[in-house]
Amino acid sequence: MLLKDKVAIVTGGTRGIGYAIVKEFLREGAIVVLCGSRPETADKAVKALKAENDDWSVSGISPDLTDYASVKAAFDGVEKQFGRIDVLVNNAGMSAKEPFNTYTEAMFDSVMDLNLKAVYNCCRAVTDGMQARRSGCILNTSSMVSIYGQPSGIAYPTSKFAVNGFTLSLARELGPYGIRVNAVAPGVTNTDMMKAVPKQYIEPLVNSIPLRRIGEPEEVANAFVFLASDKASYITGVVLSVDGLARN
Ligand code: NAD
Numbered sequence: 001m002l003l004k005d006k007v008a009i010v011t012g013g014t015r016g017i018g019y020a021i022v023k024e025f026l027r028e029g030a031i032v033v034l035c036g037s038r039p040e041t042a043d044k045a046v047k048a049l050k051a052e053n054d055d056w057s058v059s060g061i062s063p064d065l066t067d068y069a070s071v072k073a074a075f076d077g078v079e080k081q082f083g084r085i086d087v088l089v090n091n092a093g094m095s096a097k098e099p100f101n102t103y104t105e106a107m108f109d110s111v112m113d114l115n116l117k118a119v120y121n122c123c124r125a126v127t128d129g130m131q132a133r134r135s136g137c138i139l140n141t142s143s144m145v146s147i148y149g150q151p152s153g154i155a156y157p158t159s160k161f162a163v164n165g166f167t168l169s170l171a172r173e174l175g176p177y178g179i180r181v182n183a184v185a186p187g188v189t190n191t192d193m194m195k196a197v198p199k200q201y202i203e204p205l206v207n208s209i210p211l212r213r214i215g216e217p218e219e220v221a222n223a224f225v226f227l228a229s230d231k232a233s234y235i236t237g238v239v240l241s242v243d244g245l246a247r248n
Helices: 016-027 039-052 068-082 105-133 155-177 199-207 217-228
Strands: 007-010 031-035 058-061 087-090 136-141 179-186 239-242
Touching: 007 016, 007 068, 016 031, 016 039, 016 087, 016 217, 031 039, 031 068, 039 058, 058 068, 068 105, 087 105, 087 217, 105 136, 105 155, 105 179, 136 155, 136 217, 155 179, 155 239, 179 217, 217 239
Parallel strands: 007 031, 007 087, 031 058, 087 136, 136 179, 179 239
Antiparallel strands: none
C-alpha cells in the first residue's frame, strides 16, 4: 500500500474528483478526514465509504474553508486526534461561467475565496505542524485552464493560475523543511458538473483531445496518490497535467 497510515485531509471530498481521491487514498491505506461544505454532505460521503469497506478509517469535518479561524480549529482537532497531518489535499473548488461584462464582484470574490484563499487558509493551518515534524505533503487542485486560460468565467482560470504560482512558491519556501508542495491540473473530467453538459458540446471537445475521451475522476485521483506517496519523494513544485493532452 502506497499511503499506509498516512493521515490525510481532503477538501471537497464529498463528490467528484475529491471523493475519488478519498477513495483511492483509503484503498492505499491512508487515514482520511474529508471536508464537506455542510455536515450532512460530509456524513453522507463517510457513510457511503464505510458501506463499501467498514475497515476504512474515514471521518468528516465541515469547516468554512474561506475562514481561517474555522479551518484552524477543525484541522487542530484532526492533529490532536491523530497526532499529525501528513498530507493536505486542497481540492474544493467552484466556478461561475458568466461572460466578463456580466461578471459581478460577488462572483469574483466567491470563486477567489474558495479556489485561492481557502488554499492559503488550509496550508497555513497545517504548515506549523509539518515544519516542526520536518515532513509533509501538500497537493493543490489546479486545472488545464491554468495553462491557456478560458474564454469565459474570468475568476476561475485566474484562481487556477494563482494556485500554480502559490504551489511553486510554497514548494521553494517549505522545501528546506522536508515539505513537498505539488499540484495536479485535471482536464475535462467526468464529474456531476460534466454530466450536466449537453452531448453536442461534449463531442467536439472530445474530438480535440488526442486520447479522444474525457478523464475519469479515478484517473485524476491516481496522480494524487502518486504525488502523496514516498514514490514521489524527490518531486516538488510541479503542476502535473492529467488531461489526455487536452489544451484549450
Ligand atoms: P464538484 O463540483 O463535483 O465538487 C466540488 C467539491 O468542492 C465538492 O466536494 C463540494 O462540496 C466542494 N465545495 C464546493 N463549494 C464549497 C464551499 N463553498 N466550501 C467547501 N467546499 C465546497 O467538482 P469537481 O469537478 O470534482 O472539482 C474538484 C476540483 O477539481 C475543483 O478544484 C475543480 O476546479 C477541479 N477541476 C475539475 C475539472 C472537471 O472537469 N471536473 C477540471 C479541472 C479542474
